[in-house]
Amino acid sequence: MPAIIPNPEPSADSRSQMSIVIVGHVDHGKSTIIGRLLAETGSLPSGKLEQVREMCRRNARPFEYAFLLDALKDEQAQGITIDTARCFFKTEKRHYILIDAPGHIEFLKNMITGAARAEAVLLTIDAHEGIQENTRRHGYMVSMLGIRQISVLVNKMDLVDYDQAVFERIKAEYTAFLKNLQIEPVSFIPISGMEGTNMVARGAATPWYSGPTVLEQIDAFAPKAAPVNFPFRLPVQDIYKFTEQNDDRRIVGGTIETGTIRAGDNVTFYPSRKKSRVKTIEYFNGPEKTTAAAGEAPGFTLHTQIYIKPGELMVRDDETPPHIGSRFRVNLFWMGHAPMIRGKTYKLKLGAARVPVKLAEVLNVLDASELSSVQNKQQVDRHDVAECVLEAAKPVAFDVAGEIERTGRLVIVDNHEIAGAGIILAPISDEDSTLKEHIRQREAMWRPSAITRELRINAYRHGAKFIVLTGESAAAGERVAAALENLLFRGNFKAYYLGISNVTSGLDADRAAVTEIDSEQIRRIGELARIMTDAGLIFITSLPGIDEHDLRTLELLNQPHEILVVNLGENRFTGYTPHLSLAADATPEAAAAGALQLLKQKEVILEYYL
Amino acid sequence: MNHLDKLEAQSVHILREAYREFKSLVMLWSIGKDSTVLLWLARKAFFGHMPFPLMHVDTHYKLPAMITYRDRLALEFKLDLIVGENTAALAAKETFPDGKLSRIDCCRKLKSEALKHTLSGEWPRLRIDHATGTLVPDPSREAFTGVIVGARADEEGSRSKERYFSPRDKQNDWDVGDQPPELWNQYKTDFAPGTHVRVHPLLDWTELNIWEYIHRENIPIIDLYFNHGDGKRYRSLGCYPCTGPVESEARTVAEIIAELRTGKFANIAERSGRAQDKEDGGGLETLRREGYM
Incomplete structure (x- = not known):
């Protein structure tokens, strides 16, 4: 790869950039505040202020700064004000993007989108109206989104005659509210957006106030530091190979959420627990890198060729490992039109991991505007904040949000849309997982046949078994499965090979196109195996590319009968040993003979019957 | 990390999400500075490679230097270039320069419609043949479901409301009022059949950032x-x-x-x-x- 040497930066504008969101209840004066800030920092297009003043004069209306913003928005948004609008302004210190988040409850998902991009928050409260529903709700959302810098602007002080007692009362009440959310606001500022008091210039009307003005506060916000002082976490987006372009690198790519790493570090990928060591840090068209830190999106080559999948979490071996599990307690905020209900399968996105997930239990639903809880609710409605237990179809690697915020966050997809967002409060042991509970119930209800297992063994001359062929190649697995079925049948044993396409077009016909083996298909095959082994058969199937978790699920579902796993080619499992491992290029006949040998060893097929 | 490093990392992350989630992905290339920076960012994301095709809609009224530059860069960077056009409108001279349409209707014909039908695979496409260095008819009629575009929020009004991943329905419509939420690096990467998603990795870049990056990277x-x-x-x-x-x-x-x-x-x-x-x-x-x- 020819190296292109980058240019040094031309005498850079040293001012940095910061995103700030302004939130608050509808009509608590956000537009006026923004209009005033833009005008007083000279950030308006030339002539705009005069134009709006002239328009007001002609319509015999008093001039308001809010009209200014509306006029800007009309141009910018053609009258659509429901979405977050971004305004740009700058001070001597830095450039700002001021995100105007809608105050109306209907547009909460837009508010979330806007606020999630911000490093600091200006929250407005109307001094005259006091704390309202969305004042609390927005405070709650801001805390969940992980923004810690909040300045509270007590606006419209002119309407209460700049009464310090009103300001102090609101300050005390809202401080107490935020304390419940573990937020300590950086300041409370008494202002009047209309009269400009304490916006840019200090107001004469509030001699009792000595804190910063709004603009001083904005400049005093600390930029959000990259979380480098945390354990290294890299959600793996993909493993890239561009071999057809004569590039033999195999590169693990992703964005570093937290921490730092250097070439030579020993790493583990979770949940597979595969281990390796970082060989190189890859970055196109830049100087060679030997270290990388939070916020960067480099690539890594490893010393050993290990089989890992997108969605795993790369972690340094000398640092705290993440939690691995499929059940966790979360604080979840729901934006979907349809409620989140139990029994329905959703899609969980956590870092780079995507797995099916179900709502296992609703512990407590919080009315976010009042912070009072509603007990005994069985579903999560739109705009609810709920503490609940989620159960993923497969274990994922995660952190508790209180420890490492960035890898303790998740979103839930319902019907192609991000409908929920949450933070993980604690892992929950897998002991009482829904699967184990299901098997307990199923076995309790199972009607045993009058033809006992022993009777069948005597009649069929062999025990029942579920044989799973796995490996990288689907074609090789199918050939071996067919050869084994043939070998057993010729020996007068009751064997049946189920081709996976028979399931896809039959049992799975109720599902949208299933293109690869997923957890629902594993469940169906496992239940089928339970029935087929109950019938006393040697039940064979080929499931290429499945992982150790899938195998454990099949093992559980097939109980009380046993499973035999035959792996073809490289053993890609950690913490799971296949019963038989065969070379990838073994002939189907040789492989089938090997499997038959194993059945004899396991006394599924009894020697004296041969 | 300075501001450009942060913008770069964010764009790289978005490009990798798009590559992971969309089976048939294409990047639009207008030959201009923004989409050329976008092309460069894709090479950043994929370590010097460009693992999906680039599409250019040719109105036949582009400044001629643009076409020369396009073909030169496509060969040099080994880009999988696809070219589409509104053949019927051009043949019938239904254009603004031919005096038959307003400017905006001309844009509609030669750009919007050409793009829509080239993306869906309904209209014929040309594809670069690196062996001969020429554009040849493309037998593939693949419909693209993920379309990467170099739009920036500061460029003009309507773009300030875009999401990084922005769905378009079957009619190509954009429902500005009901857009998906985006938070914590999670985007709308699931979509119903028949719809497609536009991906905007440059949304947070300004005109100045684009030029600073072109300078830094020698693009x-x-x-x-x-x-x-x-x-x-x-x-x-x-x-x-x-x-x-x-x-x-x-x-x-x-x-x-x-x-x-x-x-x-x-x-x-x-x-x-x-x-x-x-x-x-x-x-x-x-x-x-x-x-x-």
């Missing part, structure tokens, strides 16, 4: 952006009947950066040289809802 950029001694340069590129240059002495990337930093253009829209915007009330929203990029 080969088409020289129509520079003043060649006549005191004029193009600030935004398009079709020659509707694109005018701006007054400028900037002859190099560094001089463009210096010029932008003076605030010379602070109150002049970047697309002020693009005559069709004015017909659309300055906002482009009508065109964008219909699929204009």
Whole structure:
């Protein structure tokens, strides 16, 4: 790869950039505040202020700064004000993007989108109206989104005659509210957006106030530091190979959420627990890198060729490992039109991991505007904040949000849309997982046949078994499965090979196109195996590319009968040993003979019957 | 990390999400500075490779230097270039330069419609053949479900409301009022059959950031952006009947950066040289809802 040497930066504008969101209840004066800030920092297009003043004069209306913003928005948004609008302004210190988040409850998902991009928050409260529903709700959302810098602007002080007692009362009440959310606001500022008091210039009307003005506060916000002082976490987006372009690198790519790493570090990928060591840090068209830190999106080559999948979490071996599990307690905020209900399968996105997930239990639903809880609710409605237990179809690697915020966050997809967002409060042991509970119930209800297992063994001359062929190649697995079925049948044993396409077009016909083996298909095959082994058969199937978790699920579902796993080619499992491992290029006949040998060893097929 | 590093990392992350989630992905390449930076960012994301095709909609009224530059870069970077056009409208001379349409209707025909039908695979496409270095008919009729576009929020009004991953329904419609939430690096990557998603990795970049990055990375950029001694340069590129240059002495990337930093253009829209915007009330929203990029 020819190296292109980058240019040094031309005498850079040293001012940095910061995103700030302004939130608050509808009509608590956000537009006026923004209009005033833009005008007083000279950030308006030339002539705009005069134009709006002239328009007001002609319509015999008093001039308001809010009209200014509306006029800007009309141009910018053609009258659509429901979405977050971004305004740009700058001070001597830095450039700002001021995100105007809608105050109306209907547009909460837009508010979330806007606020999630911000490093600091200006929250407005109307001094005259006091704390309202969305004042609390927005405070709650801001805390969940992980923004810690909040300045509270007590606006419209002119309407209460700049009464310090009103300001102090609101300050005390809202401080107490935020304390419940573990937020300590950086300041409370008494202002009047209309009269400009304490916006840019200090107001004469509030001699009792000595804190910063709004603009001083904005400049005093600390930029959000990259979380480098945390354990290294890299959600793996993909493993890239561009071999057809004569590039033999195999590169693990992703964005570093937290921490730092250097070439030579020993790493583990979770949940597979595969281990390796970082060989190189890859970055196109830049100087060679030997270290990388939070916020960067480099690539890594490893010393050993290990089989890992997108969605795993790369972690340094000398640092705290993440939690691995499929059940966790979360604080979840729901934006979907349809409620989140139990029994329905959703899609969980956590870092780079995507797995099916179900709502296992609703512990407590919080009315976010009042912070009072509603007990005994069985579903999560739109705009609810709920503490609940989620159960993923497969274990994922995660952190508790209180420890490492960035890898303790998740979103839930319902019907192609991000409908929920949450933070993980604690892992929950897998002991009482829904699967184990299901098997307990199923076995309790199972009607045993009058033809006992022993009777069948005597009649069929062999025990029942579920044989799973796995490996990288689907074609090789199918050939071996067919050869084994043939070998057993010729020996007068009751064997049946189920081709996976028979399931896809039959049992799975109720599902949208299933293109690869997923957890629902594993469940169906496992239940089928339970029935087929109950019938006393040697039940064979080929499931290429499945992982150790899938195998454990099949093992559980097939109980009380046993499973035999035959792996073809490289053993890609950690913490799971296949019963038989065969070379990838073994002939189907040789492989089938090997499997038959194993059945004899396991006394599924009894020697004296041969 | 400085501001450009942060913007780069974010764009790389978005490009990798798109590559992971969309089976049939394409990047639109207008030959201009933004989509050329986007192309460069894809090479950043994929370690020097460009693992999906680039699509250019040829109106046949592009400044000729743009086509020369396009084909040169496509061969040099080994890009999988796809070219589409509205053959019928061009043959029937249904265009603004032929006097039959307004500027905006011409955009609609030669760009929006051509793009829509080229993306869906309904209209014939050309694809570059690296062996001969020429464009040949493309037998593939693959419909693209993920479309990467170089739109920036600061460029003009309607773009400030875009999401990084922005769904379009079967009619290509954009429902501005009901957009998906985006938070914590999680985007809308699931979509119903028949719909597609536009991906905007450059949403947070400004015009100045683009030039600073071109300078830092030494990205080969088409020289129509520079003043060649006549005191004029193009600030935004398009079709020659509707694109005018701006007054400028900037002859190099560094001089463009210096010029932008003076605030010379602070109150002049970047697309002020693009005559069709004015017909659309300055906002482009009508065109964008219909699929204009």
